[in-house]
Amino acid sequence: MAGALAYLAQILFLIRKELRDLFKDRSSRALLIAPAIIQSLLFGYGGTFDLTHVPYALLDQSRGSASRELVARLDGTGVFEREATLSSASQIAGQIDAGRVLLAVSIPPDFETLLAAGSEAPVQVILDGRNSATASAAAGYVASVVAAFNAERGNAPAVTIDRRAWFNPNLQSRWNLMPALIAALSMLQTLMLSAMSVAREREQGTFDQLLVTPLTPTQILIGKALPTMAVGILQSTLIFLVILFWFRIPISGSVPLLYLGLASFTLASVGIGLSISAVSLNMQQAMLYTFLLVMPLMLLSGMITPVANMPEILQIATYANPLRFGIDLVRRVYLEGAGLSDIAFDFVPLLCIAAVTLPLAAWLFRNRLS
């Protein structure tokens, strides 16, 4: 009993030392807290696929009531903003090339006549394809405006599709991205912190001093892992609060479950970070290896593009990626309100990663030959 107490006390001293080191001066404190908030605000606003402003150029050669009505519908969406009203087709290229407009709508002179004749009246839409995602989204908007225009004119289809979206009723991409950031931004920091921590002690010679104390590698491991996890979870919390109270994305699942998921995710990240740290000779290497790893982890996590869209072989590779499961966990608990049984599978790879990397790191502490 006394032995266990002493064991824990030693770990507490380690943790206190790590935390003091991390939060010692104001600049390092700021470096741990401010970026999480600033980034979540920036990316919350910046990371969106949703079109809110589509500047367009109009070339209305028909100038009839029908074309006016169509244009009024476009302008009435609040999304399409007419940047320019053109008088000839030759002006279109200039507008699009310069990036002033995303698309040009050209209504031919015979628009009115064709409609009156009961035939198909073409409306030409020219899109700037430099960002294909934006272009196709804008095209979709135009199509829905035109469909509404047609329906008004008595061209209702036989069957309509009633669309309802669960979990994200307005299909806002911010809802998709922000919960992912809870995991992704904190992983970036935890990996970096844990990778640098041992490398820094090695470079400064303090690691030897630690190794000659009666601390066991396990204690050192716990003493290194817990503070880093705490920082990671603190950052997750900051981002979580920004999402909840600033962007007002409602959480549907249970907060304790969210934190349980974050804890196991952070544990896996710290395991990877400490392993990097244990193989690195110096801080430069620790940082570079972290990045070498973090980039693929981010890209193959489903944060921006879904895992399901990846080639089969990469999908298999993502099983070793804690971020994939971290993001999945957070999104599903946050947005879907998933319960423990729904996401139980996500814990398996996370805990497996932790179970491999943490003992590996502890072993490397002592057995890495300098």
Add this chain to the structure above:
Amino acid sequence: MSARPPIVAAEGLRKTFEGPDGGEVAALDGLTLQMRPGELTALVGPDGAGKTTLIRMVAGLLRPEAGTLQVLGRDVTADPQGVQDRISYMPQRFGLYDDLSVQENLDLYADLHGVPGEERRERFARMLEMTDLARFTARPAGKLSGGMKQKLGLACTLVRSPELLLLDEPSVGVDPLSRRDLWKIVQQLVDEEQLSVLVSTAYMDEAERCAQVWVLNRGKVLDRGTPEELRARARGLTFLAVPPAGMRARELQARMVDAPREVVDAVPAGGRVRFIRQPGADEAALGTLLAGAELLPREEELEDTFMMLLRQHAAETAGDPAAAPAPAPALDPARGAAPAAAAGPVIEVRDLVRKFGDFTAVASTSFDVMPGEIFGLLGPNGAGKTTTFRMLCGLLPATSGKLDVGGRDLRSARARARAGIGYVSQKFALYGNLSVRENLEFFGGAYGLRGRALKARVAAALEEFELDPGARSGDLPAGYKQRLAMAAGLLHQPGILFLDEPTSGIDPLARRAFWRTITALSAQGVTVIVTTHFMEEAEYCDRIAIQDAGEMLIIGTPREVRAEAGTAGTDMNAAFIGIVEQARARRRDAEAAA
């Protein structure tokens, strides 16, 4: 000669740094100094005297807050680059690129100084020959031993003949052989090229070689003069005390150090005690103190004057920690890890071998250390001392052989076994970001101290080593860093203490205090294993071993080692150099024969 204008002229220099408590600490406090061209000028003084600040200022790296500084006839504050183009500077920690080879490091600095091809070839050949690095030109600088690095640093600094050479403690952590080589190079350049050299040093024998010596303390000049002039200040006060039979020299020395009213300073030397008496000491009190020891007058040395000056200055500015030597540590007599069976050796090393690839760092080494013994491990840089140490502490696995520390092999023993040892590494290895108190608390906690016991130990250590608890550890002057490292290593009152060059870079005053602590610990049964490059410190040891190129050359008491070396007199430095050089000559002969 005195008609030539001074090469460095400082007038009323002042520089303050922010202290740990937010107040200002004056590193230079109205310092005035002149340095004459074409000769060696030494700056000596305890830690925090302002030596490094002054040298950096001369190099144009720091700006004085008040006063003027002329270097090579220019105002260095106004035109630092103009001065930097003409001088060479070797900082305390010379910036060698570890991943570049010896040759590449030399090339870089030669290019930066714009040394032309012909001159460069000549210079390189000479430098490589002088530093004895010619064989290692392809080796990465990071793989050189400490002494070789320092020599390479000097060679890089001297790739061209500067108008002024600045050396900031060039021999810290350097063994006596390399130190001798280093000074030979400098002396040669002074003689041949009339080089002007400003050197700061903690070694008084180095200061003796200089034409002018400036003694600094707390940013002020205490005294100046030629070594002869300075030595004369201690004339008639220096003696040797021969302890009566049955008394160890260091025991007598401890008594004398603890009596500051009668004795200025005392150190053991060759089984005797060298000491300086206070000018106005009471004869009767001195007689009691000596306890029947025979008194022999001896010739005064620069170190004697230095110690006197510092003690005087300390006494004048009351409250100075240097005023009285550190009291013997108050220690808990119940020492957990002290060996129960006092009979057997506490450390046993048999046929210890360590190889890195095909390089043998430690070759078949055997020795024992008895409980309560102070065991000195000496040897040139790269001799394998640190490797041996790291193996003993369990930081490095041995390639073969048997290791036994307190009855266990620390590499394979449970972590608890390490609670009985303390380790102070060569390089400052505490958390620079944390305060002194935080560091001590952490290491105490790591060794299992808690609550009131921890608080009491930390308080005791702070007092014992005169440390400011709030100071940021990384900002401490070198000597205080070393004290902090010692304090952290002793906090848990280990039964066995490993000290790897604990006194390198700290001033004579602090070294006295440090050894006072060590001898007190040893008297209480703590086993101490220590490496050092200060050969006079070997005198504190019960036994010493000299290692070179991984091999154990000799083990014995300091007296035995001196006898073996066949060097007359009491100079341990000469004995050391003699033994290492004899062994090297034997090895060369053997290689030649093979």
Add this chain to the structure above:
Amino acid sequence: MRLSGTLSRLAALTRKETRQMLRDRSNLMVGFLLPLVLILLFGYGLSFDVKDARIAVVMQNDSLPAREAAMGLTGSDYLSPVWIHSMQQAEEMMMAGEVDAILRVPHDFLRQLALGDARVQLILNGVDSNTASSVESYVSGALAVPFAQLADRRGGKAASSGQAVIVQRTWFNEPGESTWFLVPGLIVLILTLVGALLTSLLVAREWERGTMESLFVTPVRPLELVLSKLAPYMVIGAIDLAMCLATARWLFEVPMRGSLAAIVGVSMLYLLVSLSLGLLISAAMRNQFAASQLALLTSFMPAIMLSGFVFDLRNVPVVIQVVSQFLPATHFMGLIKTLFMAGDNWPEIWRTSAILALYAVILIALTRRALKKKLD
């Protein structure tokens, strides 16, 4: 005389930096392996294009017209429908993430069809809004033909009045390939990363190891230090750029409508900016730990999120647009996409080059200031 001194010192320092760079394997891994991995991931791994979206189809009306309508889903290359009996089961599958959407054909489908107001319900998993939108458009596309047939059968041409149809043309990226805009963006990302990562510890390391102090007391000028640290990494960046361009051209067959000279020229200019930013961080922080944190924050995430790489800047609030305008990556991103897909647009090339050059000058000047030879 002075110039030749500068040149020979520059050469010596550059040689030293190059040696140091080459001797640390981690540099080469980040310099070459990371770009390669990114190129392959972006080219093959990342895609916004949904394929094989699983749709649970719940037929609550089993009439022939209803079945015919739902069969339309099987014709789509992008959808893989599974037929589920009960709505409850379908919802459970959706909760478990086994399907991406549910299509429900209600009980009264046939009756309502006769009334001309038939509805089917499409329930999407909105978590991934992008995929959800894609699925929605695939489903409506797949169902359009059977629905039209149903309408025809119900009563010939329903519409007697004419209707507007869209004739759509996409300029610059006719096939709408996401690789066409991801690959040019990747050049930005790689140059940003290489710049920030490789240089951000360079100066901090010299401060920490004490080599800076030794260098200071030599005739070296601060600007020489800056330039010599940039040079070797410019070469690495140039090799990366060549790698990107070669794969873009021959592997991903992305069109390069602008001139190669313009692409290379602007890219090298951006590389200089990116390297200088890393160097400035390093010089200003003097501490490897802090420098690495700052490099991370200023380079990688902003380059992905705020430069218009993936997310279109037109969609973001003004404040963020203003912030993004401060990122050199944003300017370079806009230009490089134009150069690849639209062609040489000289006014834009000059404008962006001027901005990037200004950045380079400011950053180098600031770095030089941070390296002024003073220890206090």
